[in-house]
Amino acid sequence: MGETEKNKELVIWHEFDGPGDTSIEVLEEICRLYGERNGVNVISEVMGIQELGERLVAIERTGVGPHMAFVPADMVVFKEKARLSEAPVELFSAELGENVRSSMTMEGTSYGVPILTGNHLVLYYNKDILPQPPVSWEEVEQLSDELKQRGIKPIGGDMSQSYWFMPFFTAFGGWPIKDGKADLTNESMRSALQFVRNKIDQGILANLDGSTALLEQFIDGEIGAIICGEWIFNYLDRRMGQKLGVAKLPDIGGKPSLPLNSSIGLIYPNESLDSETRELILSFTRFMLSEECQMKWAEQVQRIPTNSAVQRNLLEKGSPNKQSILSLLEFSRTMPIHPNMIAIWASIGAGLDVLQQNSSEDAFNAIVKKEEANHIEVR
Template sequence: MKENKKEILIWHEFDGPGDTSIEVLEEICKLYTERFGVRVTPQVMNITELIVGLNRIKETHQGPHLALVPADMTAYVENGLYSEVPGELFANVLTEGVLSTMQINGVQYGVPVLRGNHLVVYYNKEIYASAPMTWDVFEEAAPKLFAQDIVPIGADLKQSYWFIPFLSAFGGWPVEAGKPNIATPEMKQALKFIRDKMDQGVLVSLDGSTELLEQFIEGKVGAIICGEWIYNHLDKHMKDKLAVCQLPVIEGRQSLSMSSSIGLIYPNHSLLSEEREDLLSFTRFMLSDECQSMWAVNVQRIPAHEGVLKRVAASTTPNKKAILSLLDNTRPMPTHPFMIQVWDSMNAGLVELSSSNAEQALKKIDETIQGALSSL
């Protein structure tokens, strides 16, 4: 082992009992420390803390050397003082499509490590004999399931990312012609739909990192909409009871999830610091066949490395193959700088909806986005 005189700090949000990705990140950091003599220290925080921390860097000039973040956080480039990344250094293992998930106006501000990040339906085969691919299946099963104290389907509907499939099913999308597009009739239809289904008991909203997973594993919820990132946890606990299918068709229209990547960004202009070569070296290590295979095999995440992904796809389980194939039925997550305000505004509307109605929730969304954009 080499002597560890240098140190790299990396922020990440692999928190919660179901996010087993933390195991691989910590192992990779340990391996790099042992082999290269540079201590890499991962620091976990919840998503809200990470967002706040990154957005304070412009003011404080205090932050990590690296952060492993969902691709949409590339939009915090100004407040986070992100370094521009020499994307061509990684073009031999990442496709242009994957690299583009962490670009703003064509400029590379991050390096994808994982891809996917999309929502799917997980269902309990002891509750649903076949894949519930249309909303009608949940409605028809409801009376029988209610008698067993089982909710037909659950999601985390205080989080706007989970809301996107419902919005898309009514023809909505949060960006149109390069501008925010959320105070719309389609938004109101989607809000009304989920409020009605929650009132009927067909749909339940639960915290996506804890209650949603716990109640699904316990058999109290028959199916859930959740991210591909949680598959490893569910697979460990449910084994043969677990199955995966596409998001439901709602009123004749296919729901669509966003997809993106999770990758490394370089806050506080860290690539201009004396640690530059160590940071790029660690990035190359994260993209090595060895480390990318660890993500795929140990915690069943989707690697960004094209070669590793093809190898995994050829030999994986039916459930994992389904998750990979469902990437074809997604839309790329927008990374416009104004998406910060879009997500905040939709979140505000969903919180309002939990104690109100669709009209009031839409009003809250409109007020929040207008106020946010006027202050830019």
């Protein structure tokens, strides 16, 4: 590297901040390795997901942003306010399959380069409590009396979160967006809210915070199974070992509960790819997609890399649980990326807020009210 390129600096914003999110370990190691090998000071700034979003949308006003941000795919909807550069994903076609390459695309344009994929919900179960995972909610209900007599909650999930709610909505035939508009105020939504409320009232579904109590009680053997994301697998695997099992989410009335899947990747705020740092940024991106770095995500924190060759290796040689998580991508749907999804998530969240203490019909009405307030077409 020439003298003029020495002592350069790259800043990355990210949100690997939860107690169970061990991904920060790999990101910081990759930043350190790249910096040492290239004479670059790579600074990773961690923050909560809400703060990350707020800081990205403030870039249009402040003009202050990082060279890169490592974000969930749906954050590309901030393209205007975050002043995102178009992402040259075609430069990485050797590493990324076509479906993955397009996972951070909105309205035909790519605004990010996917680094990790999956991000889907699965069923984790305690083999000491449930030798075999329940394949349906009817089976969960059959098991519930015996489990409750032993002081064990049958199944847990975080029903305050829109992302956790989606498998229930899809099982009743719902999908959040149609022709670019919200598609929430329908019988699928009403049925899904009623199902969740009934299971909570029956003591079958424990509604717990997804980053704290849900994990703690599951690890302590107080819950038989939990609905949670593939991103937490490494944390649970470290603490539960052979007791941990991974399975498909239970069906509802013979219909599959399909969670969403998405990518996590690099975006380029403040039009950083139009700056003099462009080649350095792309060099770092290529390093993130190298087999060396992608294997670090897979082996050290058990995330799902986007590099096609590394994925094939994991399917052949990974642990049974890791192979299950990879195979369960087949039983998920890709998260829609559209500007209206921000308001759609907020509408679902408004309903789930009400559902915590009130009836499913009250929750449904809260979604209708939020939709009307957001001026989204109600169907």
